[in-house]
Amino acid sequence: MKTFKMLFLALTLVSMLLVGTSYGAFPKKPIKLIVYTKPGGAIDVFARKFQKIAKKYTDTTFVVVNKTGAGGVVAMKHVLSKRADGYMLAAVTRSNIGKMVSSKSNLKVDQFNWMAMMVSDPEAVITNRNQAINTWAQIVADAKAKGGNQLWVGPAAGGNDHIMALKTWQKAGIKAKWIPYGSGGKAMAALMGGHGVAYVGNPGDVIGKPDLKVAAISSKNRLTGKFANVPTFTELGIKNHDSEIMWRGFMTKKGIPAEAQTFYDKLFAKMNSDSDWQGYIQNLGANPIFYKQAKFTSIVKNDREVFTNTLKEIGAIK
Amino acid sequence: MDLINNLLLGFSSLAGWQPILIIVAGVILGIIAGAMPGLSPSTAVALLVPFSYTMEPGMALILLTSIYIASNYGGSITAVLINTPGTPSAAVTTLDGYPLTQKGEAGKGLGTALVASTIGGAVGVLILILFAVPLAKIALQFSSADYFALALFGLATVASMGSGNIAKALIAILFGLLIKTIGIDPISGVSRFTFGMDELYDGFNLIPALIGLFAVSVVFAKVEEWKMGSKGLVEVSNKLPSFSEFWKIKMTILRSSVIGTIIGIFPGAGATIASFISYDVAKRSSKTPEQFGKGSLEGVAAAEGANSSSVGGALVPLLALGIPGSATDAVLLGAFMLHDLNPGPLLFRDSPEIVYGIFTSLILANIIMLILGLYGNRAFIKVVSVPAKIMYPMILAIAIIGSFAVNGSLFDVAACIGFGVIGWLFKRFGYPVAPVVLGIVLGKMIEENYRRAVMMHGYSSFFMDKVSLVMLSLAAISFIYPIIKQLRKKNK
């Protein structure tokens, strides 16, 4: 009994010491960066680029941990299962919000601290250069001629790109069919093979694929660099269709210590003005940005509503 | 002449001891990972991506592709020796490889697998180097109706796997197909049969199911049998097949290499389907089909030639178009992007030293694999003489860590144990387990392409297209023929 008491005392002391270390300056140990895909996935590449460039601004190491499953729901639940001490950061994208809804998980936007939105990637309509129909005007004319039988290819139903397609048809006043594929890559292969007229994705998808071209983007301004000649929907005469984006950013569990928050705010601000970071994002055909908590949270809330409505509309959820 | 110049450029980028060491390291890692159930080619490559990030781009990709090609061979080692496919495609290798070990001829099984893998790998890479661009263009022409027909053709191979009772083989494949409908349906976005479990959202993973059905179930069966001595499982000889034995199966190896490469080219088909189809074709065109399933060298060669050659095939769409042709390709695509490279036609123009460096390193990797394999086989074969009472606990421990490694999820571990019980029951009552794997592999391909084809052009799409019409007829014939044969036998 005596030894047991001693052991208990020792354990309590050790744990108090360990808990004690988490007060004061942040960070005192490596930070886990949760990624919801396997190594080699797009968001994994994003997280590892961040990890590499962040070394310039902090001595703390970020350890990338891949927690896959249910399009990010498993990773989000993992974040929730740990203490909100700031030592677990998660890389997130807009499609996670869709999965929160479509998986019928009980995850709520308010359970997380949406810390920084770092990339805004405009949604784009992509066509095959070798097909007769490859400009936006030709798509519209062809869609009207086919009367609802024009084929658009893209990833799974109910995702970002499907929502973009539905909105585009509505704003342009045309009708077409959404043909979903298992992944964006397979859908692009279908477009290259001429099995559809248009693919919905992001400008970066066509990089390295000379057969494909971006016909139009949903953005207020044109992109710079290699996509400078791509017209926006506004230029093509489609009003109010300039803010469909795929975003990427970082979040933690809600309620992290104030000094952790300050650390991250400073770090993300520095990252956003780093030329390597900006170069990496612009090379993907996307815009580097830095939206802080308030703006990011309201975007996430709005996205959740959009996903809920669309998924109900197409019958994927009740 | 451009090609030769480029290949010389590729070889020159491999000059020096460092690239060679990297290839050797990649081949060793690949063989070990492949032999380890759970570390399938895609997982093995994915796990090494973070490690390769610190390397120079060319070297990183050489490392990863060497792992890719060697792991497809590695899967055969455990398949032959302990009836545990290290990779999904090696499930077919167990059909004849393990019977060879039971006969005490493990050396022949391993030797055939090694030689067939090397030749297959080389054929795949040669076709990749010579015809990547035109082949990729042809693959793109394939419509959903064609993919559906190809999948049905794969399904028809079940006929050559049943141990006589075709109804039970069909039940096994249908069980796999039904299991695969669990999870999100990408066509409609509806989640099916998930019962509110997040883990089921993506459906059952193939790897834990595979390990459970093959490895865990065998341990259960052997424990029930309870004939464990303190000695090894069987007396084995590490004698390789003789040259004349190899010469007899030369056509099988070449045919399976071509089949594997072609099927590998189609995005989404992959090594496993290639092995099943190649095995089926080999059995149908064999002079001794009755030997299949009982330790036929042709059976081992057909499976291994096809899965190794499919690597070269799968790299065709990735390198020529920037479209990943397999799960491993998808990981490789990420590795390219990590180094700011975009695979596709422009990469041939902008960084030929990288593309041709990969080509030449793949050729070297095959040669190194052959040499290492010949030495390794003598060591691997000793596994069989480990006493059963040590062997079986080890197999279970490997099965558990292997299923965990796929996604870092305990759910997969539970699934592996569950499939172990199912596999044990299935085998006990005469249901073959390989068709379950085939069903899980083909499930998505059949359903998605069927529904997509109908969505695009209505039900007539299957008959409008010549390719799909031919393949559908072939599939129908290969389904019906064995049934007729069995009925005739009964009537006699």
Add this chain to the structure above:
Amino acid sequence: MEINISEGLNLALFSLLLIIIEGSAAWWIAKNRRDMLGSFLVPATLIVFSLILWAVSRSFPDEDIGPIVIPQLWGTLIVVFCGYVILTIVRRKADVDPKTGNLKMLAVVVFLLLVYFFAMDIIGYFLSSFLFLGTLMYVLTYRNHKVIWSISAGWVLFSYLIFFKMLYIALPLGVIYETFFE
């Protein structure tokens, strides 16, 4: 009025009904075809499984070539072929069950595997693997203690170095470790 059997209590009742039917059929088989009971239970359970999924699938959106079609197709085919297998049993045309071996030992092994699975989450992968391997070899009547413990320790070391350290696989460390040391 159509009864919705795809969710909640109705689904539970439907499943229960199926299991009762299977149980009574098994009882009949046990009395009349004693040596084929196992051969009957496998297809019968598969039929029950397919019918439950079939019931659940009725809640999927009903659209042209929608998410219902394929699962119901596979389910129906399973019922047909399993029905055929059961028919051969009833007509005494099936093979008799294989002889049962050491089922007690098998039960112990499965039990150990389950304990190992749950222990991983509590005491962590490394300690539970060490104990599992040692205990299992002992249970399988292997008695060379030196070999038993060196193999168990060797595996733990191997999995730590290769899987945990080199490949960054986050093997569970267990709640006990996590509460005190993280």
